[in-house]
Amino acid sequence: MSLPIDTAAPPGPSRPPATPAAHRRRQTGRTLNRLDLRYTPYVFVLPFFVIFAIFGVYPIVYTFWIALTDRSPLNATISFVGLDNFVELLTNDPQFWNAVTNTFGMFVLSTVPQLLLALLLANALNRRIRGQMFFRLAIAMPIITSTAVVALIFSMIYAREFGLVNWLLDLVGIDPIDWRAGRFASWFAISTMVDWRWIGYNALIYLAAMQSINKDVYEAAALDGASRRRQFWSITIPQLRPTIIFTLIISTIGGLQLFTEPLMFTSGAGAIAGGSEGQFQTITMYLLDVMNQRFRWGYAGAVALMLFLLIAVFSFINYLLARRISSDK
Amino acid sequence: MTVPIRRRRLAAIALASVAVLVAATACSSDDSPEGGTADDPITLVVDVFGDQGFGYEELYKQYQAEHPNIKITERGKGLGLGDYNTRLTQQITAGAGAGDVVALEEGTIVQFFPQTAKFENLADYGANDLKDNFLPWKWEAGVTPDGTVLGLGTDVGSMALCYRTDLFKAAGLPTDREEVSALWPTWDDFIATGQKFAAADKKHKFVDSATNFYNIVLMQTASNGSGQTYYDKSNKLIIGDNPDVKTAYDLSTKMIAAGLSNNLQSFSNEWNAGFKNGSFATIGCPAWMTGVIKGQAGDGAAGKWDIAKVPGAAGNWGGSWLAVPKSSKHPKEAADLAKFLTSTKGQVEAFKAVGNLPSSPQGLEDPAVAGATNEYFSGAPTGKIYAAGAKELKPVYLGPKNNAVRTAVENTLRAVEQGKPAAEQWQAALKNGEAAGK
Numbered sequence: 001m002s003l004p005i006d007t008a009a010p011p012g013p014s015r016p017p018a019t020p021a022a023h024r025r026r027q028t029g030r031t032l033n034r035l036d037l038r039y040t041p042y043v044f045v046l047p048f049f050v051i052f053a054i055f056g057v058y059p060i061v062y063t064f065w066i067a068l069t070d071r072s073p074l075n076a077t078i079s080f081v082g083l084d085n086f087v088e089l090l091t092n093d094p095q096f097w098n099a100v101t102n103t104f105g106m107f108v109l110s111t112v113p114q115l116l117l118a119l120l121l122a123n124a125l126n127r128r129i130r131g132q133m134f135f136r137l138a139i140a141m142p143i144i145t146s147t148a149v150v151a152l153i154f155s156m157i158y159a160r161e162f163g164l165v166n167w168l169l170d171l172v173g174i175d176p177i178d179w180r181a182g183r184f185a186s187w188f189a190i191s192t193m194v195d196w197r198w199i200g201y202n203a204l205i206y207l208a209a210m211q212s213i214n215k216d217v218y219e220a221a222a223l224d225g226a227s228r229r230r231q232f233w234s235i236t237i238p239q240l241r242p243t244i245i246f247t248l249i250i251s252t253i254g255g256l257q258l259f260t261e262p263l264m265f266t267s268g269a270g271a272i273a274g275g276s277e278g279q280f281q282t283i284t285m286y287l288l289d290v291m292n293q294r295f296r297w298g299y300a301g302a303v304a305l306m307l308f309l310l311i312a313v314f315s316f317i318n319y320l321l322a323r324r325i326s327s328d329k
Numbered sequence: 330m331t332v333p334i335r336r337r338r339l340a341a342i343a344l345a346s347v348a349v350l351v352a353a354t355a356c357s358s359d360d361s362p363e364g365g366t367a368d369d370p371i372t373l374v375v376d377v378f379g380d381q382g383f384g385y386e387e388l389y390k391q392y393q394a395e396h397p398n399i400k401i402t403e404r405g406k407g408l409g410l411g412d413y414n415t416r417l418t419q420q421i422t423a424g425a426g427a428g429d430v431v432a433l434e435e436g437t438i439v440q441f442f443p444q445t446a447k448f449e450n451l452a453d454y455g456a457n458d459l460k461d462n463f464l465p466w467k468w469e470a471g472v473t474p475d476g477t478v479l480g481l482g483t484d485v486g487s488m489a490l491c492y493r494t495d496l497f498k499a500a501g502l503p504t505d506r507e508e509v510s511a512l513w514p515t516w517d518d519f520i521a522t523g524q525k526f527a528a529a530d531k532k533h534k535f536v537d538s539a540t541n542f543y544n545i546v547l548m549q550t551a552s553n554g555s556g557q558t559y560y561d562k563s564n565k566l567i568i569g570d571n572p573d574v575k576t577a578y579d580l581s582t583k584m585i586a587a588g589l590s591n592n593l594q595s596f597s598n599e600w601n602a603g604f605k606n607g608s609f610a611t612i613g614c615p616a617w618m619t620g621v622i623k624g625q626a627g628d629g630a631a632g633k634w635d636i637a638k639v640p641g642a643a644g645n646w647g648g649s650w651l652a653v654p655k656s657s658k659h660p661k662e663a664a665d666l667a668k669f670l671t672s673t674k675g676q677v678e679a680f681k682a683v684g685n686l687p688s689s690p691q692g693l694e695d696p697a698v699a700g701a702t703n704e705y706f707s708g709a710p711t712g713k714i715y716a717a718g719a720k721e722l723k724p725v726y727l728g729p730k731n732n733a734v735r736t737a738v739e740n741t742l743r744a745v746e747q748g749k750p751a752a753e754q755w756q757a758a759l760k761n762g763e764a765a766g767k
Contacts, residue, residue, distance in 0.1 A: 073421070073422040074443050076443045076444075095761070160592075160599070161599070180747075181744075181747035267594070267597040267598045268409075268596040268597025268600060269411065269594065269739070270411075271597075273737070276741070276744035276747055276749075277740070277741075277749070277757070278740075292411075292418075293730075293733040293765065294733045294765055295418065295440070295730065295733075
């Protein structure tokens with residue numbers, strides 16, 4: 001639809017005679033039209049911002065406010081406590097720092113292999129192989145599986161008794177492992193869950209980016225005698241830089257908010273504690289622990305803001321690191 | 330001029346849709362008239378928790394038949410206590426969303442005392458006349474310090490010990506419930522029996538988990554000792570200062586050290602599977618646990634379980650109250666329903682359905698309870714076993730964040746089950762319990 005931008009009505013044979021009244025009418029029409037042109041776009045985008053204000057801005061602002069109070073359903077009144085919550089969190093809360101350690105441990109343990117494997121997988125799928133379509137679809141399958149189902153199945157695979165992994169270990173003569181008892185064992189188990197789910201997703205993103213790389217560059221490199229491996233490291237990776245930065249930041253946000261997998265790793269009473277000694281309690285789990293078990297809503301607000309800060313800082317660090325990829329080439 | 334007009338119409342549609350969205354976020358209101366009629370009945374929502382629910386299905390049918398102006402829906406069956414309580418706390422604080430009648434559990438009711446203003450005082454609906462329908466300690470625990478009747482008692486969790494007769498027999502232990510009860514006058518005798526069992530049966534464990542064992546011993550010791558667990562009556566944390574906690578903790582670690590625990594996290598999938606596979610021989614058994622066992626072990630295990638006396642004296646673990654939040658639009662009808670469900674008759678019906686032991690003295694003496702036997706548990710006289718304990722009970726005070734502290738302490742016991750040193754974990758229990766109760 002092409003719309004006249006500057007004139008209210010197109011000139012035509014049926015144009016009315018220019019009486020003063022008609023002139024005034026046309027003037028009003030023109031003003032309304034100008035208002036319409038100027039403000040209608042804002043009205044169109046308004047629904048998003050209204051909803052964002054209700055479900056985004058308001059909770060964020062409220063979190064700032066509540067973090068400065070001792071709000072709790074157990075207190076009859078709310079009192080302003082200033083920065084007390086933050087001081088306690090930073091100086092006198094080993095459980096919080098334990099959760100931070102766990103979160104970063106699992107983040108590193110899951111994200112590094114996840115992105116590397118996704119990259120290799122995408123590279124393999126980018127070649128002409130038999131059943132290309134099938135493989136490309138197959139790696140997308142985990143994404144459409146519910147996290148809760150993934151966690152449930154993996155928690156059975158890693159079950160202490162009758163678990164698949166322990167059964168396999170038993171076959172090769174290794175003693176069964178209580179996957180929930182040890183810190184590293186639990187981190188490892190949870191990381192495999194995360195990776196199983198997200199490798200395909202990242203591989204698809206890399207694959208899409210790889211296909212937009214100009215084939216001429218590869219041909220020229222091949223003519224100059226560059227091996228496939230050399231082409232991968234010297235052409236593909238540098239060309240993927242913006243995509244890698246994107247996946248890194250998304251993985252950072254997802255990794256630092258890790259929640260469902262470790263929560264579902266144990267079932268029953270006290271699952272939110274993340275293991276008997278909090279071996280795999282993440283920051284988001286600790287947040288809910290504080291909020292829903294201990295009913296310290298103000299303190300939970302402080303934990304949430306710390307998490308926000310950590311994600312911002314680490315996304316920035318990752319961005320700086322990823323920017324260095326072959327930037328000199 | 331046609332185009333701008335159409336565009337203005339579009340703008341109007343956009344504005345209207347924003348208005349609709351904003352309106353949709355506001356809550357819709359219930360317009361049904363006060364009182365309700367048979368054609369347009371009032372809907373009362375009852376919130377309960379637990380895999381088996383509260384066993385009220387028959388009672389609802391009966392109540393609706395007698396009150397055609399009332400329709401009852403129940404929510405929460407299958408929901409664990411922790412999740413249920415989190416949701417309820419948020420709903421009560423927000424003043425919206427809670428049912429018309431809500432269940433408050435022993436470990437969580439104190440938490441709602443500061444929010445008394447958000448609940449109807451059931452004394453305003455004639456609850457004080459019903460005082461004699463409840464065991465005195467049960468009645469008092471439902472009344473806040475300022476005298477508000479917050480909740481009416483449903484059940485009590487009088488204790489016994491459930492055991493697998495087939496596993497006992499295979500291990501060369503007696504199977505008759507009198508003889509089994511005689512095996513363990515004290516908890517130390519219980520552990521000694523467990524060691525005999527373990528020597529004869531390497532495949533099965535004697536106890537399901539350290540935490541259930543611990544809770545039973547703690548509630549029993551506290552009931553006959555200080556009358557408190559993690560908090561004193563002024564809501565000060567006394568985990569390290571209360572000898573009852575230490576006694577229960579030490580007995581539990583002794584039981585673990587003897588290799589008797591199946592190390593199953595209570596209410597987890599593995600625990601549930603443990604019932605089905607029959608991987609342990611005994612479990613601490615408050616009255617409500619009989620319903621859990623039957624639900625989890627299934628028909629295949631019918632007649633394999635039996636119930637013996639608990640070592641030591643009487644004790645209580647669990648039990649609930651029904652309360653009416655202020656957010657209810659029909660407080661009078663809701664209070665009437667709560668009174669009906671907690672009446673002697675209601676409690677007896679719930680006992681028949683899921684085994685929850687009445688908190689009403691008349692209910693305990695009712696032939697349907699006192700004379701009850703449970704076919705699933707080899708015909709054990711459940712009414713007699715549990716009712717005997719219930720009348721002797723002395724109340725135990727549980728503080729506002731009891732569940733959070735309990736979880737913290739339980740987790741350290743799970744760590745001991747995983748092989749960590751007991752002394753170190755006791756220190757962790759003190760530290761983490763303190764943090765959880767802060």
